[in-house]
Amino acid sequence: MDQLEINIDRIRGLGVKRIAVTLIEPMGCIPLQAASSSYSNCTQALNSGSKFHNQMLNQSLQNLNAKDNSTVFITLDLYDAFFSALNKFTTHAPAGSLGLKPCCEGKEMGKYYCGSVDESGAKLYTICENPNLSFFWDTLHPSQNGWHSIFSSLRSSLHKLTT
Template structure:
């Protein structure tokens, strides 16, 4: 325990210099795995704030993964797809997250969470990482939203939702146990964001009101997740699994910031910075002749959301600030 007391000194960096971060999930965590040929994350204006051009992140800049890596004093882990381009891969771990994916198959054909863990297992079999590497390893799991988006797109009923949620969480629990079983020491899993507050669902009220129904779905998911993670921790000797409460973090960012002087104020937190010019278009859309069919706000740093689904860099920074106290449990 003494170690944490002089975390400010050199011991912190020394101890965490060898830390590895392994990331699984969706666009909230993806830093460049989706195919360049069609993913919007590789098109302008994504990446305009960081690194200055599109680089595979679903935001104008950094995403959750980047902030969590910075918390541990390491660089953001390499995107799994990037290993083919001769980048040194062992470094800080690896990011297996692909935008649009879920616990189960979704509307995109990118690898679901089971397949992402298969990729990780393959690297362990190839001895890219040793048991020693995994002693100081942490996993970040960000998943769930796309499973529900798929359920709704395929006309799943409200009555069927509780059973669907149970199946999602049961599979997620198996996945979490599997990652731990492969040797990862601690695992952070995100509770689902308030789905009803995503601009995709607040647009109909001119970005004024969250959808209560969709937030109820999210709350139920998070409640079952909480119970399941509690059970998993009781089965393991030390608390291996921690929940990063995105619901609470998003909600606290939406609140007016009068009581936090100096913190960034979001003009209208439910309104995205980058939007399609009309309903048929979205952030990053172009027409046949390549003309832009979207508009970008003047000051992205005043927007919590970058597009209809994803926080801006500033939005993620605020979420990260709200999650910091939870991240200490990963030591």
């Protein structure tokens, strides 16, 4: 965190007037971690780690802003936006939606991943029937639908970028 604070302060030193720093998402909810519960639950210990990281980052940004009584550094709360979007998605999703399960995954978990092919070019992954019903594309990344949901949750806080 100390090095991150130094790096962010260096950016301010270049004359940047406003810097938006994203807080990290609930890492325990990414499919790579949720796989241990058959994609039924987020891993709370990892989410606690994400929350702790975000608290430390917020404190660092407050310290940097206090140095010259400014609001150069603002946060975009990806954690809350992600969690809110995921909760809305899983609560209001149509039948057949995947929740924490990724749309694209390797045929053997841990051995192959989305996009893996063998020497002959044969696919070693599968893609869900309806990607529009997925929140996650692969074991790490939200799908287009997932990012749209996250953006919708973030939208109300984006005004901070222009004020």
